[in-house]
Amino acid sequence: MNVTIGDLTGNAAKCIDRIGRARSLGADLIVFSELSICGYIPKDMLNYESFIERCEEAVKEVAKASQGIGVLIGSPVKSGLSDGKGLYNAALFLHDGEIKAQFNKSLLPTYDIFDEYRYFEPARSVEILEFKGKRIAVTICEDLWNLDSPQMYPTTPMDELMKQKPDLMVNLSGSPFSYNHVEDRQGRMVRNAQKYDLPLIYVNQVGAHTDVLFDGGSMFITNTGVIAEELEYFEEDFEIVDVDKHEELLSHSHNFRDEDENLIHDAIVMGIRDYFGKMGFKKALIGSSGGIDSALVHALCAVALGAENVTAVMLPSKFSSEGSVKDAVQLAENLGSPYHIVPINGLVDSADSALEEMFHGMPDDVTEENIQARGRGLLLMAISNKLGVLLVNTSNKSETAVGYSTLYGDMCGGFSPIGDLYKTQVYAIARYMNRNGEVIPEAILKKEPSAELRPDQKDSDSLPEYSYLDAILMHYIEEQKGWKEIVDLGFEEEVVRKVVKMVDRNEYKRFQGSPILRISHRAFGIGRQMPLVAKYYH
C-alpha cells in the first residue's frame, strides 16, 4: 500500500477498503506494512503526543472493520513503561472489532537513513500470535535482518520466538529502495525461511516520502526458501496466498536486479509522481539547457506527470551555443511539452551595472559565471511563483559531490530527481529512455558536457573525465574509503586528493540543496551526514 506520512484518516480508509476486499475473497488474515497507519516514518511528528493519540484513534477505526478477519497493522504505541523511550514501533493484531494483541519491534535500525532509536524503545519480550490454529511469529522489518556475521545486534528475536514453536513467520516492513538493495533483501528473507524452516509472509511499503523510496516487492517464501509469490514493485498490489499449499507454487521472481536501468527508471518515476501527488502539485517547471541532465529530468517528469504538465524554459546567455536552445526545443517537441525561451542577457547586464562601481578595476572571475546561474534561478523561480508550477532541480550526483554547481543558481528547485545519479548513470538512464526510439535527441547524448558560463567552457577543463571521476567518487562516498585506500586501488594520487578535497569543501553547498531522491545506498542527505565546519584529511 502506498500511504502518505501523517494522513491517518486517509491511510485508515485505505486499510478498511483492503480489509473489505480481503474478507470478500475469503482471507483469514490481512497483513499491512510497518507503521502503515501513519507511513514509515513520520520523524518528529512522533514527539507530539497529540499525533500518537490520533494514531490510536485511527487504529480503532480500522479495528471496527475487522469483523470476521484478522488484521496485522503497524502503528506507534505508547510504551506505558516507567523508563525508556515512551513509544514502541508495534504491529497490532485486530480481530472482531478489537485490538487483540500487540507485537513490538526488537531491533531498531539507527544508521544510514534510519533513526528509530530516536523515537522507540526496543521490545522487552516477544510472543507468538495464535490465530485459527496457526502459531504465528510476528516481527517487524529489521527484526529479520540480524542474520549474517557480523551481526549488528547481540540478540535475534526469531531465535527467542522459536522457543514458542511457531509454524509461520509474518514480517511487516518499511524497507527502502536502492538499486543494489533488492537482491540483498530477497536473499536475507530466503535465508530466514531456510534457517527457521518456516514459511514467511513479507509485506513491504511502496511509494515515496520526499527523498526516500519504498519499492514494495512483498513476498511469500516457502519454508524451503522458494519465493512462491512476489508482488509488484513501485506500485500497490494485493495477493491472496494459501500458506498451507505453498509447496505447489513455483517461483516467479521478477529478477529486477539484473536490470539496473529499468529499476532506477521506475523508481525515479514513482518518486516524482509521489512528490507531486502528495504535495498537491500537478505541473513541473524545468530549466532546459540543452544538456543531458535537464533533458533526462524533463523526460522522466514527462513519464511521471504527462508531457503536457511539464513546462521547459530555455534561458540562453551570450555564452550559450547555438545547439543549446535548438536541442532543448527538439526535446520539448519530441515529448510534446510546452516551452518558452527567455534570454538572460538583459538581466545579467543589469546586475553587472548595479555592481560596476563596487567592482571597478577588479578582474572577472567565478562571480560573473555565478551571476548567470543565479539570474536563471531568479527567472525560473519567478515563473514557478507566477504559474504555480514546481521548479524541479536538475543536478546530478557527480556535480553535487564536487560542488560543480551554483548555490541559489542551478541548485534551485523543490526537489532533485537525479541528484543521486552519477553522470555516467545519467547517460545510461537517458539511453534506456531512448530504447524504443529517440526521446532525448542524439545531439544531447553526444555533446561534450559544458556549463556554458564562459566562452568554450567544458566540464573537463576543471574536472577529470566523468568515468574516472565517478569511479573515485563511488569509492569515497559509497564505499567510504579514505584517499590513501583509493590511491592504493590504482588511481592517481593528485587527482584523488583533489577530488576528495572538492567533496569535503562543498558540504556547505549540499547543506542548502533540495531533497534528493535516494537511489543508491549512500545518497547525499539524511543517509550521509557529514560535519560542515571541520578539518578533513586529503
Place this chain on the structure above:
Amino acid sequence: MNVTIGDLTGNAAKCIDRIGRARSLGADLIVFSELSICGYIPKDMLNYESFIERCEEAVKEVAKASQGIGVLIGSPVKSGLSDGKGLYNAALFLHDGEIKAQFNKSLLPTYDIFDEYRYFEPARSVEILEFKGKRIAVTICEDLWNLDSPQMYPTTPMDELMKQKPDLMVNLSGSPFSYNHVEDRQGRMVRNAQKYDLPLIYVNQVGAHTDVLFDGGSMFITNTGVIAEELEYFEEDFEIVDVDKHEELLSHSHNFRDEDENLIHDAIVMGIRDYFGKMGFKKALIGSSGGIDSALVHALCAVALGAENVTAVMLPSKFSSEGSVKDAVQLAENLGSPYHIVPINGLVDSADSALEEMFHGMPDDVTEENIQARGRGLLLMAISNKLGVLLVNTSNKSETAVGYSTLYGDMCGGFSPIGDLYKTQVYAIARYMNRNGEVIPEAILKKEPSAELRPDQKDSDSLPEYSYLDAILMHYIEEQKGWKEIVDLGFEEEVVRKVVKMVDRNEYKRFQGSPILRISHRAFGIGRQMPLVAKYYH
C-alpha cells in the same frame, strides 16, 4: 578546550600543550572533554575506517606526553566485538606513555541533536579506574543524566559502579548549550554528587561546531553537592582542583541562568567567531535593510569579528522607505563598518522585462515581491564571491517558522546567527547591545517591522502581532503541543490553526535554509526533524 571537528593533529597538539602545563603545576591527573581528540561529534566521518585509525594514532601521540601524569581523553575506539556497532565512545586513560585503560559510554543519547546510537555500541560492562590511591568512577556525559523519573534508560551505570566503591567521579562531557539548559545541567550534576555522596569532576567541551554551541562551564562539585569550582563559559579555561580539600571551597556559581540576554549574546558571538575562524574566513557581508534583524546580526558580527571586518550593503528598491537606508548607514557609522549602497531597481526592471511576454495579462502577486528579494540575494552573493567575504543570513526564528521569507532571496547566506531567536528575543538582545549606549539606532528599534516589498507593507498585515505569534510558536515548536492544546491555553482557534498550518507548510523552505546557531532546546535543523511531504493536522 575548544577543538575543531576532525582536526586530530591540531587537537592532539592542544592536549599535549595542556598536559605540559598541568604537569608543571603538579597535577596528578588532567581531564579532557568527551571525544576531545576529534571533537564532539564528527558524524559520518566515524564511518570511515581511515578516520578511526587516525584518531588512534593521534591518541598515541598524546600518550607519549603522559610521562608522570594521568590523562583522561575522549576518543572513538573500535569495539572489537563480533556483534553490535563497531565503535565505542570511550574515555582512554593515558599514563607514562601508554594507553592504560578504556572506559566506554553506557548511555547513548539519540534524540534532539544527538544521534550516538548511529555510531556507537553501549558499554557492556563498567569498571573503576584505580590511580594514585583513588578509586575513580569514569563516566561520559549522558551516563550521569539518567537520574530523574521517568528515566530514559532502564539501567544507570553509576549504580553499577557504586558496587566497586569509588571515591571520586569524573565525567567527560559534550553537553551543548541552550539558554534554558545550564541550570538543568548544574542541577543534575549536583544531584549526582549528592545521590552517590562523591565529589565530581565534570569537564565539558566549549566552542561551536557549525550550528551546535558548547558552552563549557566545567565544574568541581563536592560530595555534598556544592559547586566548589565553576570554569568559564564560552571560552577555554584551565583550573587545578584539590579533590581532598574541596570542603574548604566556597561556591562561586556564575548564575548566568538569571541573565538570558547576556548568555544568548555571548553564545552567538562565540558561534559567529568559531564559524568564521574554523572555516578560515575573516570577513562578513550583510544585507542591511534598516530593519531590526539585519541590524542585530551586523552588531553581533562586529563584536565577534571586529566592525572593520563586516561590510554592510544596502539594496534599496522603489518600495524602501527613506529611513531604511539612512538607519542602516547610521548603524554602520555607529559601529565603524564599511558600507555600500547598491540600488536594485534596474535589476528588478530587467527581470520584469525578461518575463513580460510570458506574464502578459497576469496580475501582480507575490512573484514581484520575490523578484526583489532574489535580486538582492543575487547581488549579495556576487559581492560575496568577488570580495571573498561570507554572506551572513539575517532571518529570525519567527519568520523562519511561518515561512515569511523568500527562498534563494533573504534566505541566502552561509549561516544564520539569529535564526533560533524569536522576533521578541531579537528585540531583547538588540536592547541588551545598547546597554552601554546606542549601537543600534533607536529608529531601528522603534519602527514597525516591514519587509518593504510592496507599498506601505507591514508584517502585521499578514501575521499576528509578534508577541502573540511567538507565544503560539513556542507552544507548538518548543513544547510540541498540538493546535487543540494551544487553543485550550486560551489562544484564538482561528489564529492558532493558521499559524500552525504556516509552520507545517514551510518545511520545504527550511529544508534548504542555512545552518542555524542553536540557542534554544528546539532549534530548526537537526534538533527538529520533520517530514516534508506529509499531511499535517491543523
